[in-house]
Amino acid sequence: MxxxxxxxxxxxxxxxxxxxxxxxxxxxxxxxxxxxxxxxxxxxxxxxxxxxxxxxxxxxxxxxxxxxxxxxxxxxxxxxxxxxxxxxxxxxxxxxxxxxxxxxxxxxxxxxxxxxxxxxxxxxxxxxxxxxxxxxxxxxxxxxxxxxxxxxxxxxxxAALQQRYGGRAPVRVFYQLSPSPIFTVSGKSYIDALIRACGGVNVFADLPVPAPQVSTASVVAAQPQAIIAADGAALDMWRRWKALPAVASGALFTLSDDAVSIPGPRLVDGAAALCGRLDEARQRLGLTAR
The missing domain is CATH 3.40.50.1980 (Nitrogenase molybdenum iron protein domain)
Incomplete structure (x- = not known):
């Protein structure tokens, strides 16, 4: 024993x-x-x-x-x-x-x-x-x-965010990382995954690098329905483009850079804020859930 x-x-x-x-x-x-x-x-x-x-x-x-x-x-x-x-x-x-x-x-x-x-x-x-x-x-x-x-x-x-927002009417999104030069996110960025979880469509998802540089002309050509940036100053550069759906409807939103720039546990809080911005864009655009 x-x-x-x-x-x-x-x-x-x-x-x-x-x-x-x-x-x-x-x-x-x-x-x-x-x-x-x-x-x-x-x-x-x-x-x-x-x-x-x-x-x-x-x-x-x-x-x-x-x-x-x-x-x-x-x-x-x-x-x-x-x-x-x-x-x-x-x-x-x-x-x-x-x-x-x-x-x-x-x-x-x-x-x-x-x-x-x-x-x-x-x-x-x-x-x-x-x-x-x-x-x-x-x-x-x-x-x-x-x-x-x-x-x-x-x-x-x-998963709850995906279930709640993923099936809602798609919104074409331009996510602006910086104003000059203009950097955004592609489908290779985790921010793109958050946009998709919220029912959004990243207008630059097909670009080959995670954080590509784009031109003003390419943003205008993409006709985003919502533009999201870290601060209001970055959004001001688009207000003169009245024909942009995002500008015409007033779907220009700020989202704290800290909310989604750090891929840590608070990322889900940033995702919730992003989903809220896109839902507000849907309301301003008169979109309904599909």
Missing amino acids: RRALLLSAWLLAGAAQAAISVEDGAGQTVTLARPAQRIVSLVPHATELLFAAGAGDKVVAAVDYSDHPEAAKKLPRVGGYTGFSLEAVMRQRPDLVVAWRDGGAAREVERLKRLGVPVFVSHPLQPGDVALEIGKLGRLAGTEAAAERAALQYRQRL
């Missing part, structure tokens, strides 16, 4: 020490011998993902603009959008670093890996990837239960 108990205890101990492996956004396997206790986040959206995954108390440093949730504002800074200090990161003695595939510090990230620091590369391409990464980061941090709850809640809210 005693031998059986000892064997069970040994097996349980072995299970507790089993390595944790997940595939990151770059398709690489990240393996930890035990749950991470000291995590450095090198991109603001990853900071939000970690807190959502229940690992906020394990995050020991972050980069500039990691200001959500409130507790993230108090974290030491190791860099910003353009790069980070390798020395500052290493001073934190991290057992996991979360980086961004599209960030501007690829060389420094590779140096971290050569120094033996496990790196999870975050790369959420679609809204659903947010929930996937919350779950993966939760596994790496040993907070899987909390992470799965947050991921499920996110998925449920996103």
Whole structure:
């Protein structure tokens, strides 16, 4: 009997020490011998993902603009959008670093890996990837239960928006990222997926890059029924084009850049705001649900 108990205890101990492996956004396997206790986040959206995954108390440093949730504002800074200090990161003695595939510090990230620091590369391409990464980061941090709850809640809210708005009358949308030069989003951007979830049709969905530059003439030719930008100043440039359906009906809307520019758990809040703008456009255009 005693031998059986000892064997069970040994097996349980072995299970507790089993390595944790997940595939990151770059398709690489990240393996930890035990749950991470000291995590450095090198991109603001990853900071939000970690807190959502229940690992906020394990995050020991972050980069500039990691200001959500409130507790993230108090974290030491190791860099910003353009790069980070390798020395500052290493001073934190991290057992996991979360980086961004599209960030501007690829060389420094590779140096971290050569120094033996496990790196999870975050790369959420679609809204659903947010929930996937919350779950993966939760596994790496040993907070899987909390992470799965947050991921499920996110998925449920996103699905509810799709069910509520996805079947409504389509609205042709021009989503403006910047006014000069004019940048927008294509079908390769997760923002396009949000537009579609709200029943919208992105007028530049067919362009080949996620954030293409377009001309004034191409926007006018696309005849959008709604124009959405981060601020009113960007919308003013279109008011002289009276024949544009969006201008004629007054379907020019602002949407906080922060609402949809950060692919983290708050993305579903931005999606809800976007759906509301498109529903208002339908009312102004006199469209009815199909």
